[in-house]
Amino acid sequence: MLFKYISRKVTVISRVHTRHVTNISIWRNDVLENALKFIQRNVEFVRIHGPTADEVTRDVNLTDKTCLITGANSGIGLEVTKCLLARGCKVLMACRNTYAANIAVKNVPCEKANLINIHEVNLTSLASVKNLSDNLQKEYKKIDIVILNAAVFGIPWTLTEDGLETAFQVNYLSQYYLLMNIEKILAPNARVVFTSSESHRNINWNMPKILSPSLEHLSIPKEEYTSIRAYNISKLCSILAMHYLGYRWLNTEKTVFCAHPGSFIKTRLCRNWWVYEALYTTMLPFSKTIRQAASTILYCATSPELSGVSAQYFKDCRRCEESDLASDMHLAFKINDITREILRERAPAFIDTFRVTDKPSASVPNVPTDVDKVQRVKENVEHDSLISSYTN
Ligand SMILES: NC(=O)c1ccc[n+]([C@@H]2O[C@H](COP(=O)([O-])OP(=O)(O)OC[C@H]3O[C@@H](n4cnc5c(N)ncnc54)[C@H](OP(=O)(O)O)[C@@H]3O)[C@@H](O)[C@H]2O)c1
Numbered sequence: 250m251l252f253k254y255i256s257r258k259v260t261v262i263s264r265v266h267t268r269h270v271t272n273i274s275i276w277r278n279d280v281l282e283n284a285l286k287f288i289q290r291n292v293e294f295v296r297i298h299g300p301t302a303d304e305v306t307r308d309v310n311l312t313d314k315t316c317l318i319t320g321a322n323s324g325i326g327l328e329v330t331k332c333l334l335a336r337g338c339k340v341l342m343a344c345r346n347t348y349a350a351n352i353a354v355k356n357v358p359c360e361k362a363n364l365i366n367i368h369e370v371n372l373t374s375l376a377s378v379k380n381l382s383d384n385l386q387k388e389y390k391k392i393d394i395v396i397l398n399a400a401v402f403g404i405p406w407t408l409t410e411d412g413l414e415t416a417f418q419v420n421y422l423s424q425y426y427l428l429m430n431i432e433k434i435l436a437p438n439a440r441v442v443f444t445s446s447e448s449h450r451n452i453n454w455n456m457p458k459i460l461s462p463s464l465e466h467l468s469i470p471k472e473e474y475t476s477i478r479a480y481n482i483s484k485l486c487s488i489l490a491m492h493y494l495g496y497r498w499l500n501t502e503k504t505v506f507c508a509h510p511g512s513f514i515k516t517r518l519c520r521n522w523w524v525y526e527a528l529y530t531t532m533l534p535f536s537k538t539i540r541q542a543a544s545t546i547l548y549c550a551t552s553p554e555l556s557g558v559s560a561q562y563f564k565d566c567r568r569c570e571e572s573d574l575a576s577d578m579h580l581a582f583k584i585n586d587i588t589r590e591i592l593r594e595r596a597p598a599f600i601d602t603f604r605v606t607d608k609p610s611a612s613v614p615n616v617p618t619d620v621d622k623v624q625r626v627k628e629n630v631e632h633d634s635l636i637s638s639y640t641n
Contacts, residue, residue, distance in 0.1 A: 285533035286515075298511065298536070299565050302332040302543035309551045311338035315392050316550070317385070317431070319343045319372070319424055320399025322350040324516030325444070328543035329396060329550075330354070334361040336551075341392070343370045343381060343399075343427075372399055372423040373409040375596045382430030391436040394550050397424040397487070398444040403521035406474040411595045414468040416476070420483030421467075425490050426592055429603050438502040441494065442549045443487040445507040447564065450572045451481045459574070462583050464591065476521075488562060488571050490588075492581040495560025497603070504559035506549035507571070511537035 316333050320326040321342035333340050334357060342365060344350040350367045357365065366388075370381040385392070400420045409418045428441065435441075458466055467486065469479055487507060494505040513532035516539065519525035529536075548566040549555065562571040574580065585603060592599045 282530055282533070285530060288534040298538075298541050300544050301538070301540040302328055302547050303335075303540070305544040305548045305566060306332055306336055306551055309336055309553075311336040311551065314394060315339045315341065315389060316394035316396065317341040317343060317392050318396040318398055319370070319427070322346065322353040324518060325510050325514065325539060325542045325546065326396075326398040327353050328539045329398070329546050331357065332543060332547055334364050337364070338394070339364045339366070341385070341389070342367045345369070345371050370427075372419040373415060375411050375423060375426060375592070378423045378427050379430065379597050382427055385431050386434055389434060392431060392434055393436045393439055395428060395431070395435070395439065395441045396444065396546060396550055397428065397442070398546070399424065400444070400480075400483070400518065401521070402480050402518045403476045403525050405476070406471045413591070414474070414479055416479040417468045417483050417486070420480065421486040421490070422588065422591065425588060426596060432602065435503060440550055441503070441505040442546055443491055443507045444546055445487050445509055445562065446484040447509050447512060448477070448481045449485040449488055449575050451477070452485045452574060454574060459577065459580055462580065462587060464587060467584070467587065485575055486584055488575040489581040489584045491562070492560050492576065492578055493585045493603075496578070498559065504555070506555070506559070507562045508545040508549045509562070509564040509569070510542040510545055514539060514542045
């Protein structure tokens with residue numbers, strides 16, 4: 250009896266203690282984070298990390314434009330969304346949780362609120378992506394800007410319902426599939442921006458992998474998995490996809506870019522492991538604010554300076570050389586090949602439009618193109634046929 254009484258008391262005391270300690274540590278974290286954010290805001294004012302989203306789009310008028318953006322309900326995507334709305338752009342927010350998306354934009358002024366359309370998509374499901382793209386094709390005649398921004402990072406190894414490693418599918422495959430499906434309704438001069446990352450540089454493949462990449466190199470099996478490697482591969486794939494699209498749209502006015510928003514930006518991206526959360530919080534005074542992180546994406550998506558230029562990687566609103574692997578046209582074509590193979594096997598009613606053998610579309614002749622780029626693509630295509638003759 251006495252023993253039961255004492256053990257019940259001990260349990261109650263320990264519960265109260267735990268709650269108390271947890272509350273104190275949450276309070277301490279908030280105080281620390283707010284203090285670091287305060288320093289960061291002052292550093293933003295000093296501008297060592299470049300312009301903010303507002304500054305980059307100050308002279309841009311996006312009335313009559315429609316932009317589709319994935320992962321628009323939080324972090325950098327939300328900041329991009331708010332800035333596009335402020336410039337008069339209609340924004341189609343493609344989000345996993347439409348309730349969270351509604352909450353995220355509740356402070357947008359009413360006159361801009363009617364420019365927002367929220368669409369549900371879960372990027373871990375190709376069926377959900379197909380559903381979204383069917384709805385978009387029914388509801389909209391043209392989309393001018395596409396920003397493929399959603400991502401996950403730091404998650405344990407899991408497979409999606411389509412049997413693929415989650416980061417690979419969410420960060421790259423599903424978003425590329427979405428783009429393939431809505432290509433028909435892209436405006437003739439549409440711009441596509443992949444939110445990529447400098448971390449793509451950490452992938453170094455040997456020659457056999459480069460010559461014949463396979464599904465296991467992209468959707469990593471459990472025994473070879475680290476969350477950082479999976480994330481880096483997905484970001485490498487998005488730059489390679491950009492190069493493939495640059496070739497595909499060579500003689501058209503459609504353009505495609507990759508943008509690195511900045512490193513260690515404190516968003517919900519780091520929420521999956523407390524070590525990342527602590528690291529990103531510590532880096533607050535030394536990293537870009539979210540307003541600054543959105544600037545390169547918006548620059549690529551809207552700047553008139555970039556008309557006639559395509560398939561380039563940007564960082565700090567400036568052209569930047571991607572890694573050698575990421576600029577390899579042979580690999581870009583191979584990855585496009587594997588992507589289509591994966592989709593043919595798994596995606597519902599997949600219509601294979603992005604064939605490697607496709608000649609670049611010639612629907613809009615005499616459009617100014619980046620001469621160096623054209624030259625580079627030609628060289629790479631020659632390199633490609635050389636390699637295929639070598640491997641066949
Ligand atoms: N933060 C950085 O330091 C950093 C550095 C380099 C590059 N980037 C890139 O910047 C982009 C934006 O990231 P962020 O930092 O703003 O992170 P974030 O706040 O976590 O935003 C990621 C977005 O992706 C969405 N998403 C995740 N899984 C999804 C799924 N299965 N289906 C649909 N949507 C899904 C999230 O929706 P939920 O809210 O529903 O989860 C969220 O809206 C990412 O591409 C990231 O790789 C970030």
